[in-house]
Amino acid sequence: MQKSVITEGSLRVGPLIGVFQVLRELEVDPAEIMADVGLDLSLFDDPENSIPFATMGRLLKVCAAQTHCAHFGLLMGQRAGLSSLGLIGLLAQHSPDVGSALRNLVFHLHLHDRGAVPNLSVEQGIAVLGYAIYQPGVEGSDQIYDGAIAITCNIIRALCGAAWVPDEVLFSHRRPSDIKSFRCFFQSRLRFDMEQTALVFPATWLDRPVAGADPNLCQTLQQQIAALENLSNGDWVSLLRRVLRNLLITHQSSLEQVARLFSMHRRTLNRRLEAQGATFQGLVAEVRYEIARQLLENTRMSMVQIAATLDYGDAAAFTRAFRRWSGTTPTAWRAQINPRDWIEPGMSINATPDEVRSLPGV
Known part of the structure; x- marks a missing residue:
């Protein structure tokens, strides 16, 4: 075990x-x-x-x-x-x-x-x-x-x-x-x-009931897992990264919503993060950036779809944010990661840098 x-x-x-x-x-x-x-x-x-x-x-x-x-x-x-x-x-x-x-x-x-x-x-x-x-x-x-x-x-x-x-x-x-x-x-x-x-x-x-479940063993296992949970080091930064990954997708990632999830005031949550050298908005941006990179690299979702997934008002707002994070636009970043796998309609498979820059959002 x-x-x-x-x-x-x-x-x-x-x-x-x-x-x-x-x-x-x-x-x-x-x-x-x-x-x-x-x-x-x-x-x-x-x-x-x-x-x-x-x-x-x-x-x-x-x-x-x-x-x-x-x-x-x-x-x-x-x-x-x-x-x-x-x-x-x-x-x-x-x-x-x-x-x-x-x-x-x-x-x-x-x-x-x-x-x-x-x-x-x-x-x-x-x-x-x-x-x-x-x-x-x-x-x-x-x-x-x-x-x-x-x-x-x-x-x-x-x-x-x-x-x-x-x-x-x-x-x-x-x-x-x-x-x-x-x-x-x-x-x-x-x-x-x-x-x-x-x-x-x-x-x-x-x-549906789970066939063969033993309620006594279930209680014992819960006690053992509770003991493991108590070994947690109170790392609020790591905890928020895990929570925000799902909350961002479901558009429930405001400071008030997250603080309510942990039954605490938003100021308390901010203080705990500050004690670990982090801020709530900084973590939100970090997780958004990671989700954006995963979707840009691994899917063919459009910029509009990715912007909506990350709760941006439009593709332009998402593009501005991505440029702040990476120094480039999401379209250019995607073209660099998958130059032959992400080809816009009407573009040659051997697209030139000028063709890439001419794409919407670049």
């Missing part, structure tokens, strides 16, 4: 054990991959060991490149589920109903993963369970998202039974050239270039 709280910017290696199985199936030596990434193979002998979240992203990116398998993250995620989440997964398995199980995962996943954050929302009878990276500058985010949403799908299938199928699966990256493996695994409608990676399903499933 997990002995300590995972530090900021890291995660348990439990869900990554499937990497080795996939590599062997694709006839690639895991030792060579680990050497390329700078990881010791022995780290994976114990699922409770942790590695930097960014290293995990680089690992999956290298695996996809070396195996020539664009859906490597999906294959890895298919081999993980509740058991890969250790104590947190065990608590979900023994929660009284599916809604409680998923909320326990959302509330406590930071004890397992400190580079991304889950979110469960229910509106008009529809449940949306998503996963969002907040750690800045992570490579291989598309592979991470594919693996994470496959694990999430396995988790809900285990809790609900074989009859459960998502209505939709959302991906915050471009549509792959071949989606047969995605269709085969998820068995539902796939939507790419979305603002979040998530599973969409009827909220009635949340009321």
